[in-house]
Amino acid sequence: MKAIITVIGKDTVGILAKVSDTCAKADVNIVEVTQSVLQDMFAMIMLVEISKANIGFEQLKENLNRVGEETATKIHIMHEDIFNSMHKI
Amino acid sequence: MLETKDILETINMIDNENLDVRTITMGISLLDCLDEDIDKACAKVYDKICRNAKDLVKTGEDIEREYGIPIINKRISVTPIGMVAAPCQSKNPVKFAYALDKAAKELGVNFIGGYSALVQKGFSSGDYALIESIPQALSETDFVCSSVNIGSTKAGINMDAVKMMGGIVKKTAEITADRNCIGAAKLVVFCNAPEDNPFMAGAFHGVGEADTVINVGVSGPGVVRAALAKNGAGKDITEIADMVKKTAFKITRMGQLVAKEASKRLYVPFGIVDLSLAPTPAVGDSVAYILEEMGLETCGCHGTTAALALLNDAVKKGGVMASSHVGGLSGAFIPVSEDAGMIAAAKCGRLDITKLESMTAVCSVGLDMIVVPGDITPEMISAIIADEAAIGMVNTKTTAVRLIPAIGRKAGDMLEFGGLLGSGPVMPVRDGSPDVFIHRGGRIPAPLQALKN
Numbered sequence: 444m445k446a447i448i449t450v451i452g453k454d455t456v457g458i459l460a461k462v463s464d465t466c467a468k469a470d471v472n473i474v475e476v477t478q479s480v481l482q483d484m485f486a487m488i489m490l491v492e493i494s495k496a497n498i499g500f501e502q503l504k505e506n507l508n509r510v511g512e513e514t515a516t517k518i519h520i521m522h523e524d525i526f527n528s529m530h531k532i
Numbered sequence: 533m534l535e536t537k538d539i540l541e542t543i544n545m546i547d548n549e550n551l552d553v554r555t556i557t558m559g560i561s562l563l564d565c566l567d568e569d570i571d572k573a574c575a576k577v578y579d580k581i582c583r584n585a586k587d588l589v590k591t592g593e594d595i596e597r598e599y600g601i602p603i604i605n606k607r608i609s610v611t612p613i614g615m616v617a618a619p620c621q622s623k624n625p626v627k628f629a630y631a632l633d634k635a636a637k638e639l640g641v642n643f644i645g646g647y648s649a650l651v652q653k654g655f656s657s658g659d660y661a662l663i664e665s666i667p668q669a670l671s672e673t674d675f676v677c678s679s680v681n682i683g684s685t686k687a688g689i690n691m692d693a694v695k696m697m698g699g700i701v702k703k704t705a706e707i708t709a710d711r712n713c714i715g716a717a718k719l720v721v722f723c724n725a726p727e728d729n730p731f732m733a734g735a736f737h738g739v740g741e742a743d744t745v746i747n748v749g750v751s752g753p754g755v756v757r758a759a760l761a762k763n764g765a766g767k768d769i770t771e772i773a774d775m776v777k778k779t780a781f782k783i784t785r786m787g788q789l790v791a792k793e794a795s796k797r798l799y800v801p802f803g804i805v806d807l808s809l810a811p812t813p814a815v816g817d818s819v820a821y822i823l824e825e826m827g828l829e830t831c832g833c834h835g836t837t838a839a840l841a842l843l844n845d846a847v848k849k850g851g852v853m854a855s856s857h858v859g860g861l862s863g864a865f866i867p868v869s870e871d872a873g874m875i876a877a878a879k880c881g882r883l884d885i886t887k888l889e890s891m892t893a894v895c896s897v898g899l900d901m902i903v904v905p906g907d908i909t910p911e912m913i914s915a916i917i918a919d920e921a922a923i924g925m926v927n928t929k930t931t932a933v934r935l936i937p938a939i940g941r942k943a944g945d946m947l948e949f950g951g952l953l954g955s956g957p958v959m960p961v962r963d964g965s966p967d968v969f970i971h972r973g974g975r976i977p978a979p980l981q982a983l984k985n
Contacts, residue, residue, distance in 0.1 A: 447534070449543055477536055488539055500598055519543055521600035523534075528789040529782045530538040 445474065445523040446493050446500075448507065452516025454485035461510045462489070462518070469506065470497045485516065490523065542782075546601065550754035550817040551783065553790050554810050555605040555642075556592050557730035558585050559737035559745040559803060562611040562646075570620040574631040577616065581608060581635040581644075584744050584800075589640045591797045595790055603790065604751075604952075605642040608635075609735035614649030618658030625662045629669035629676045636675040643718075645735035647678040650725070653687040653975070663696060667704040670715035677733035683723035683921040685928045689976040694921065697721050698914030698970065702937055705906075709939035716936040717901065717953055721917050723924035723931045728804050729860040734932055745803035746795045747860060750787030750851075751810045754817040755779055756843075760825040772826060773846045780807065780850030788855040806860030807851030808896060809843070811871035813954035819843075819864050820873025820883075831873050832883030840864060841894035861930055863896025869936075869949065869956030870901055879957045885916075886962070893923050898931035903947045903956035906939040913937070915966035918976075926979055 450462060459478070466473055471491050478487035496503060504520050511518035545551035565576035585608055592606040610616075610632065617625035629647050636644040647669055649659040666678050680697055683689035701716055708715035720734040727738020730747035737745075759779045764772055787805045795802035811819045820831035823839045844863045852858050866888065868874045877883035885902060892898045898920050904913075917933045924931030936956070938947045943960040 447539060449539060451540070451543075479536065486536065486540065488534075488536055490534075504597070517547075519600055521543075522598050524789060525599045525601065525786065526534050526539055526542055528785045529542055530534060 444494050446491055446520050447523050447526060448489040448491055448518065448520045450485065450487040450511070450516050450518050452485055452514065454480050454483050455514055458485060458514050458516060459487065461514060462487070462507070465506050465510055466491060469503050470495050471503065545755045549758045550812070550814055551752050551786070552602040552604050553748060553787055554751040554808070555607050555730050555749040556588070556603055556790065556794050557607040557609055557735055557747045557749065558588050558800065559609045559728065559741055559747060560584050561737055561741065561743045562616045563739070565616060566619050568619045570623040570627055573616065573620060574627050577628060578631045578635050581610065581632070582638055585639050585641070587798055591794055594797070595793050599790070601786060601790065607730070607732060607735065608639070608641050608644045609730070609737045610644065610646035611739065612646055612648035612650055612736050614659040614662040615739070617662055618656065621657055621661070624665055625658070626665045626669045626672070629665070629673050632676050633673035641675070643675050643677050643732045645677040645679065645732050646737060647676050648680060648736040650681045651690055651693045652681050652684040653690060655693070663700060666700050666719060667707050667715065670704050670718050671707045677718045677735065679720040679722055679725065679734045679736060681722040681725040682917065683925050683976070685724060685925050686978055686982045688978040689723065689918065689921045689925055691918065691970070691975060692973045694914050694918050695970050695973060697917055698910035698912070701913050701935060702908070702910045705937040705939055712947055712949055713936050713939055714949060717934065717949060719934065721933045723921035724929060726860050726930055730806050731808065731810065731861060733934065741803070742801050744800045746791060746798060746800050747803040747806065748787050748791035748794070749806040749808055749810065749860065750783050751808065752779070752783040753809045753811045753819045753822055755783060756809065757816065757818070757822045757825050760822065764825065769842065773842055776843060776846035777850035780847045781854045784851035784854035802857070804857045804859030805855040807847055807855070807858055807862040808860070809847055809864040811865060811867065812952055813870055813872055815872055818871045818873035819866055820871050820877055824873060830880065830882045831877040832887050836887065837890050837894055840866070840891050844895050861896045865897055865900065866891055866895050867901035867934070869903060869954040870952060871954070875954065875956060878959055885959050889919060889923070892920060892931055893927060896930065898924070899933045899935065901934055901936070901953065901956060903936045903938050903958045904961050905942050905958055906937050907942070908937050908961060911965070911967045911970045912961060914970045916961070918970070922976070925976070926981065928981055
């Protein structure tokens with residue numbers, strides 16, 4: 444199963460590193476990353492493979508939320524299908 | 533790969549524009565629970581509901597977490613109890629209401645619908661006793677919802693049932709007067725009631741349905757309003773309709789995904805997605821604000837009916853391609869007390885019951901969650917029901933009446949329910965007595981529209 448992680452917030456040092464680190468610790472493979480910085484707003488989107496994760500979805504979500512709090516960003520993780528069904532016919 | 537802007541759009545819809553799936557409703561047939569012994573029948577009803585729906589709430593919560601979509605309600609609808617209670621005549625069917633309520637509490641669902649009777653053409657055994665017991669059932673239970681279908685395009689309008697329901701609505705409000713007349717908020721009187729509706733208070737599981745089925749009701753007035761606010765300036769009406777359609781498509785696709793996933797995880801067939809714009813009292817989640825966004829100063833002013841017709845139609849057109857099976861009520865809801873914009877419009881007097889009545893000719897339901905003065909007579913309630921049913925019968929559409937007589941209050945006062953039910957200003961009704969008309973009884977014959985064969 445693939446999921447999409449989005450990180451939105453003010454750009455600070457080490458956001459990408461912290462999110463990647465959380466994924467690596469959970470055995471979550473990052474398949475694709477795009478990021479853009481508009482003025483000082485940071486938006487990063489990661490497509491990740493979570494079928495081999497060593498923790499449950501709920502725990503992963505919680506860990507990412509913690510990173511969000513540390514970096515003052517808003518982090519979501521959602522099943523890929525929701526975006527596919529809403530935006531692709 | 534998905535586009536960044538699409539991903540961010542979805543997240544924004546959920547975070548800021550109140551996008552949600554309003555309800556996953558499991559329909560359960562109780563036709564195999566019939567028994568002449570009412571206690572045995574109630575035990576069978578309780579057991580079957582608890583068995584079939586045991587994973588409903590957990591599955592809903594799991595999907596909510598994994599997909600990141602809020603699913604506000606998990607509900608159950610059952611076969612109209614009027615039929616289930618038919619074999620146990622001369623017994624008070626209220627015991628079934630207790631069994632339903634107990635099952636709802638055990639399972640943790642928000643509401644259970646189906647304390648219902650279908651009497652559009654006449655009363656069968658069990659129906660009369662069931663309708664008589666509605667006030668008691670709604671006052672002595674917490675989660676049970678009730679509905680009565682009193683008319684249809686095919687059958688005409690059962691005016692004996694209309695007469696009876698005026699009294700039942702009033703009595704239900706009276707015996708729950710100490711709880712803001714909440715009983716009446718759980719009672720709907722229908723014409724052309726849909727048998728697969730996932731929304732309360734009118735949900736029941738029709739007899740033509742599968743044994744158990746999953747129906748999903750989507751929502752999202754906030755998303756539609758935001759889309760119009762962002763891109764609607766200076767656009768003509770055709771473009772506005774297109775914007776609504778596109779937004780409705782996205783909302784419905786999400787509902788379809790949730791419905792399919794819930795159906796798969798619960799091993800229950802997927803029934804329908806109800807393409808509805810269901811408002812909540814939350815700021816920004818209002819159907820009235822969409823109409824105002826289209827360019828009306830206040831919901832209720834001239835032009836409101838046209839704007840609502842456009843909205844209702846565009847929601848269906850956008851939604852119908854997004855789902856493999858569409859059903860239920862499907863359209864825009866206009867429950868006054870549950871919609872911040874409607875409440876505001878009613879408070880300032882620009883939205884009154886006659887304007888609402890004309891709006892119901894073009895929206896998906898009817899006079900919904902309207903608070904009326906406590907001294908309203910049962911005959912007047914019946915007459916309002918008859919008017920509304922006539923609109924539904926002639927236009928081959930569902931109409932419903934959910935009036936709350938605010939016992940002890942008069943026009944201009946407020947009645948607070950709290951939660952999703954919101955709060956409503958007491959709206960004045962027209963004076964003049966319909967008593968003789970209502971007391972005639974009998975049936976309004978089915979209109980020519982019924983003779984299609």
